[in-house]
Amino acid sequence: MAKDDYVPLFETRPFKGRILFRLFAASIFVGICFICIYRVRFLPEEGKVERWTWIGLFLAELWFSFYWFLTAVCRWDSVYRLPYKDRLSQRFDKELPGVDIFVCTADPLIEPPSLVINTVLSVMAYDYPPEKLSIYLSDDGGSDLTFYAMLEAATFSKQWLPFCKKFKVEPRSAEAYFRTAFEPREDPVKAREWLSVKKLYEDMKMRIETTTKLNRIPEDIRKQHKGFREWDFVSSKHDHQTILQILIDGRDPNAVDVEGRPLPTLVYLAREKRPQFHHHFKAGAMNALIRVSSRISNGPIILNVDCDMYSNNSESIKNSLCFFMDEEKGDEFAYVQYPQNFENLTKNELYGGSYRVIQKLEFPGLDANGGPCYIGSGCFHRREALCGKKYDKDCKVDWKRLHERKVKESASVLEETCKVLASCTFEQNTQWGKEMGLTYGCPVEDVITGLTIQCRGWKSIYLMPQREDFLGVSPTTLLQMLIQHKRWSEGHLQIFLSRYCSLLYGHKKIPLKLRLAYCPYNLWGANCLATLYYVAVPCLCLLRAISLFPKTSSLWVLPFAYVAFAHRAYSLGEFLWCGGTFQGWCNDQRMWMFKRTTSYFFGFFDTILKLLGYSKAAFVITAKIADDEVLKRYEQELIEFGATSPMFDILATLAMLNLFSSLGAIKKVILEADHSKVLDLFGLQILLCLLLVTINFPVYQALFFRKDNGRMPSSSVDGTLSTGFLTKTGSLKGALCWVPDDGHLILVCMCLKVLALVVDQLDYGDNICGAVLSIRFNEDILSVWNRNVSDHQAVMALRDSIKRHLKLPHSYVMEYKPHDASLRDNSSYRKAWLRG
Numbered sequence: 001m002a003k004d005d006y007v008p009l010f011e012t013r014p015f016k017g018r019i020l021f022r023l024f025a026a027s028i029f030v031g032i033c034f035i036c037i038y039r040v041r042f043l044p045e046e047g048k049v050e051r052w053t054w055i056g057l058f059l060a061e062l063w064f065s066f067y068w069f070l071t072a073v074c075r076w077d078s079v080y081r082l083p084y085k086d087r088l089s090q091r092f093d094k095e096l097p098g099v100d101i102f103v104c105t106a107d108p109l110i111e112p113p114s115l116v117i118n119t120v121l122s123v124m125a126y127d128y129p130p131e132k133l134s135i136y137l138s139d140d141g142g143s144d145l146t147f148y149a150m151l152e153a154a155t156f157s158k159q160w161l162p163f164c165k166k167f168k169v170e171p172r173s174a175e176a177y178f179r180t181a182f183e184p185r186e187d188p189v190k191a192r193e194w195l196s197v198k199k200l201y202e203d204m205k206m207r208i209e210t211t212t213k214l215n216r217i218p219e220d221i222r223k224q225h226k227g228f229r230e231w232d233f234v235s236s237k238h239d240h241q242t243i244l245q246i247l248i249d250g251r252d253p254n255a256v257d258v259e260g261r262p263l264p265t266l267v268y269l270a271r272e273k274r275p276q277f278h279h280h281f282k283a284g285a286m287n288a289l290i291r292v293s294s295r296i297s298n299g300p301i302i303l304n305v306d307c308d309m310y311s312n313n314s315e316s317i318k319n320s321l322c323f324f325m326d327e328e329k330g331d332e333f334a335y336v337q338y339p340q341n342f343e344n345l346t347k348n349e350l351y352g353g354s355y356r357v358i359q360k361l362e363f364p365g366l367d368a369n370g371g372p373c374y375i376g377s378g379c380f381h382r383r384e385a386l387c388g389k390k391y392d393k394d395c396k397v398d399w400k401r402l403h404e405r406k407v408k409e410s411a412s413v414l415e416e417t418c419k420v421l422a423s424c425t426f427e428q429n430t431q432w433g434k435e436m437g438l439t440y441g442c443p444v445e446d447v448i449t450g451l452t453i454q455c456r457g458w459k460s461i462y463l464m465p466q467r468e469d470f471l472g473v474s475p476t477t478l479l480q481m482l483i484q485h486k487r488w489s490e491g492h493l494q495i496f497l498s499r500y501c502s503l504l505y506g507h508k509k510i511p512l513k514l515r516l517a518y519c520p521y522n523l524w525g526a527n528c529l530a531t532l533y534y535v536a537v538p539c540l541c542l543l544r545a546i547s548l549f550p551k552t553s554s555l556w557v558l559p560f561a562y563v564a565f566a567h568r569a570y571s572l573g574e575f576l577w578c579g580g581t582f583q584g585w586c587n588d589q590r591m592w593m594f595k596r597t598t599s600y601f602f603g604f605f606d607t608i609l610k611l612l613g614y615s616k617a618a619f620v621i622t623a624k625i626a627d628d629e630v631l632k633r634y635e636q637e638l639i640e641f642g643a644t645s646p647m648f649d650i651l652a653t654l655a656m657l658n659l660f661s662s663l664g665a666i667k668k669v670i671l672e673a674d675h676s677k678v679l680d681l682f683g684l685q686i687l688l689c690l691l692l693v694t695i696n697f698p699v700y701q702a703l704f705f706r707k708d709n710g711r712m713p714s715s716s717v718d719g720t721l722s723t724g725f726l727t728k729t730g731s732l733k734g735a736l737c738w739v740p741d742d743g744h745l746i747l748v749c750m751c752l753k754v755l756a757l758v759v760d761q762l763d764y765g766d767n768i769c770g771a772v773l774s775i776r777f778n779e780d781i782l783s784v785w786n787r788n789v790s791d792h793q794a795v796m797a798l799r800d801s802i803k804r805h806l807k808l809p810h811s812y813v814m815e816y817k818p819h820d821a822s823l824r825d826n827s828s829y830r831k832a833w834l835r836g
């Protein structure tokens with residue numbers, strides 16, 4: 001094509017309103033400067049407790065300022081992209097490249113096969129020539145249940161694909177479509193067809209769910225496909241040979257749908273697993289898929305979706321190709337990342353799961369500076385770039401040549417010859433996991449991979465069309481959410497502390513702004529310290545009458561007030577602009593605090609432990625299902641606490657600390673002769689405490705008022721309630737319980753101990769004591785009960801273990817009525833304090 005005829009396949013437009021943002025950012029910056037001046041000028045004299053608390057607070061504020069600076073970098077420039085799909089069709093209709101789609105699943109129990117196949121069906125039904133489409137499912141669960149579901153999906157696709165075309169179905173996940181769509185009433189013939197496909201789907205779903213519930217495949221079904229024989233050799237999900245089955249071979253002239261049109265290729269792969277080999281979680285699965293697919297279809301474009309994230313837009317492939325195939329700029333793009341949206345969010349996003357501001361404002365910012373990160377699901381890759389090729393500006397892609405398919409072997413030959421590519425030993429002494437494929441060793445394998453790709457000279461694209469392109473499942477319990485964020489924050493922090501730290505690794509490879517823009521995510525985990533300090537220490541100091549903020553009557557209060565309020569108001573504005581609700585923003589803020597004090601905290605320490613070699617890599621898969629009762633509460637937007645976890649201990653502890661400090665402060669204001677003097681001195685501090693109490697409101701509810709099973713488990717409640725008693729008894733040294741099988745509790749213990757020390761140091765005398773320590777009753781004690789040892793003995797044992805562990809002169813333990821009714825019968829219910 002001659003140069004002047006060139007019409008781009010996409011357009012890039014800058015965001016409006018950047019100037020306003022920059023002015024605002026400048027004003028915040030000025031505010032921060034004043035805060036720093038204040039902190040330095042009014043530093044308390046040497047030798048006082050005040051001095052150290054002051055310095056600590058100052059450090060926390062410096063950290064927040066630095067972090068704010070990083071988030072401002074992300075917003076400095078922003079662009080959005082517009083693909084022109086029609087131009088693509090006009091120009092390249094015959095030369096469209098092959099696209100290989102990788103779906104990953106890992107566990108049939110928490111990622112049910114019926115969910116997996118809906119994702120598979122949705123991508124099989126893309127509006128794209130089926131002979132150029134190949135779908136690969138990686139099953140790390142190595143489960144015949146999933147395999148069976150895939151067989152069913154292969155059969156059903158013969159009806160489903162033509163049905164999607166005929167009825168212009170959207171979305172093309174059968175489950176999602178039939179959940180909301182109604183049959184076309186106007187035409188009885190069509191209506192009948194519609195209903196019959198719906199029935200087919202429902203019958204299939206029922207068959208799949210029955211086998212899943214049975215947890216085994218009945219003999220008569222096993223006989224129907226040779227693939228099941230593979231499971232005769234599977235000893236467990238961690239120990240089996242490669243299972244590779246080409247369920248639909250797109251080249252086979254008989255592989256057609258009910259209307260005679262070809263079907264896309266469909267492949268099931270469970271890579272080899274052996275206990276002595278590390279399998280590298282999703283990254284390992286993806287790399288096995290890259291190799292196997294290179295022999296079977298070798299599509300130059302690869303789409304990666306998680307099993308819970310179905311395609312919600314049948315045009316996504318073509319939209320993405322507008323970038324890769326643009327004659328002028330296309331060759332420099334390695335991947336096109338879509339936002340990850342979730343279909344099961346509640347109206348006000350109870351657990352802040354929409355990430356709207358990140359997706360609508362921050363990622364366009366990354367895009368303007370060189371390209372977004374690769375965040376896993378919903379990402380189209382150029383195969384070469386994913387396989388480690390460096391960007392070469394002289395290398396032009398010839399799509400015509402690329403789309404030819406060369407493989408001649410039959411499906412069964414391919415099945416045999418490709419197995420070795422997915423074996424445990426294949427990667428030994430190769431660059432896989434290092435320079436080739438997805439990078440190993442990090443729980444956010446995607447982000448680190450994206451960064452290395454960008455550092456090899458490639459650019460990436462962030463595409464956020466009107467219609468949400470991919471819809472997934474967001475965690476439906478607080479604990480799930482916190483655990484997911486622990487993995488993320490840990491993974492990100494690992495990147496920051498590794499040789500892949502964007503600041504150093506990206507030097508001279510990617511723009512400075514992009515290097516900086518990676519940092520807010522990489523440093524999520526590092527936020528925990530400053531946040532914990534800010535939510536705990538000012539409250540404690542309030543009780544000890546240490547003022548940490550300027551008097552409300554002085555002018556110095558202005559920068560504090562401006563930065564705090566303007567910044568939050570701006571955040572609210574952003575949230576609303578991105579389509580959120582006010583309540584949603586409040587929930588988001590709460591989650592932000594919860595995550596920082598728990599997920600990030602544990603993520604932070606686990607990263608450090610890993611660096612020191614004490615802890616191994618893990619990947620806790622996020623559950624995609626929950627029981628009906630939990631779901632009901634989720635829909636009512638009731639926060640789910642119904643589990644024991646050290647994370648909840650921290651939340652409860654901090655909430656109680658905030659509550660007691662506020663009560664203490666209020667008491668002081670009332671009792672003090674000169675109210676206004678107290679208010680003048682402690683105004684901001686009291687405000688901060690009250691704010692924290694407001695944020696923690698659902699925690700108090702869960703601790704004391706809720707009756708449903710989503711409340712705080714009674715063990716934590718009693719523990720936290722005990723705080724109330726403890727505080728009344730005067731000087732407190734500490735109490736905790738010890739759960740030996742939970743490594744994290746050591747961490748909680750350490751923190752509680754620190755807190756106890758601080759309290760001790762400050763010596764509150766008979767005042768309300770701010771130390772709030774949760775006692776959690778452990779399985780140990782319950783098992784003592786089980787063995788019919790008298791309660792008293794058990795409690796004494798616990799008390800002694802606490803004493804020993806904390807090396808405290810005293811410890812208090814409350815006798816406890818076990819939660820479990822059967823245990824309750826043989827133990828008397830006494831609530832008494834034993835001091836020893």
Ligand SMILES: O=c1ccn([C@@H]2O[C@H](COP(=O)(O)OP(=O)(O)O[C@H]3O[C@H](CO)[C@@H](O)[C@H](O)[C@H]3O)[C@@H](O)[C@H]2O)c(=O)[nH]1
Nearest residue numbers: 104105106140281282285306307375376377443444621622
């Ligand atoms: O050993 C494993 C573990 C996980 N997975 C798959 O990886 C995907 C992501 O796992 P999930 O538990 O759903 O994690 P999320 O936190 O929801 O996923 C986000 O974060 C991950 C990195 O932590 C990214 O890989 C994902 O794309 C991104 O959506 C799922 O399809 C799993 O089946 C495997 O294939 N093998």
Ligand SMILES: [Mn+2]
Nearest residue numbers: 306308472622
């Ligand atoms: Mn997921």
